[in-house]
Amino acid sequence: MTDKKLLELAADAAQRAYCRYSHFSVGAALLTDGGEVFTGCNIENGSYSLTVCAERTAIFKAVSEGFINFSAIAITGGAGGDLSSPCYPCGACLQVINEFCKGDFRIILTDGSYTLDELMPNRFKL
Numbered sequence: 660m661t662d663k664k665l666l667e668l669a670a671d672a673a674q675r676a677y678c679r680y681s682h683f684s685v686g687a688a689l690l691t692d693g694g695e696v697f698t699g700c701n702i703e704n705g706s707y708s709l710t711v712c713a714e715r716t717a718i719f720k721a722v723s724e725g726f727i728n729f730s731a732i733a734i735t736g737g738a739g740g741d742l743s744s745p746c747y748p749c750g751a752c753l754q755v756i757n758e759f760c761k762g763d764f765r766i767i768l769t770d771g772s773y774t775l776d777e778l779m780p781n782r783f784k785l
Contacts, residue, residue, distance in 0.1 A: 660690055662767045665733035670742050672698035672713065673735050679703060685736035685746055687713040689721055692728040697721040701736075714752040718759065731765040731772075732756070745770040753779040 665688045673686030678701055685701040699716025711719075714734060721729070736746030745768040748756070753775065756764060762776035775782075 660694065660696065660731075662731075662733065662772060665690060665696070665731065665767055666735060666769065668696060668698055669713075669733040669735045672700045672717075673737075673742055674700075676700040676713070677702045680705070680707070681738075683736060683738045684740070684742075685713040685734065686742075687717040687735075688733045689714075689717040689729055690731045690733075691721060691726045692730050693726075695721075695726060697724070697726070712749060712752050714748050715755050718755055722759070727759055729760055729764065731767055733767040735769060743769060747778065750779070754783060757782045757784070 668688035669686040673684045676684035678684050680703050687699045689697045697717045697720045699713045701713045703710045734746050735742040737744055756775055760775055764775040766773045
């Protein structure tokens with residue numbers, strides 16, 4: 660699976676975002692170690708704290724299907740359908756990624772590929 664294809668799948672997922680409040684759609688495509696892909700979009704709620712990010716949607720879908728080993732995630736997002744600028748994952752999403760992935764896990768954005776260590780060098784571990 661190429662980074663470009665994974666970004667395309669994330670962009671497709673962003674089209675399904677439920678973002679009636681922020682009008683900022685986000686899509687994610689999570690690649691398992693076995694080559695399966697799980698997509699997710701952001702799902703907003705009128706009670707903002709109940710909103711779920713695209714990255715966590717994809718991870719929770721994968722985990723609920725029995726997958727816990729991941730090699731990369733692609734993320735796209737933006738307002739008004741423009742997904743060209745990089746959309747970095749929030750701290751909550753990075754912490755959820757940390758639950759399942761090591762520091763070298765790849766996070767693919769429109770401006771390049773980063774590792775979990777680069778985006779969140781000091782993570783909480785229980």
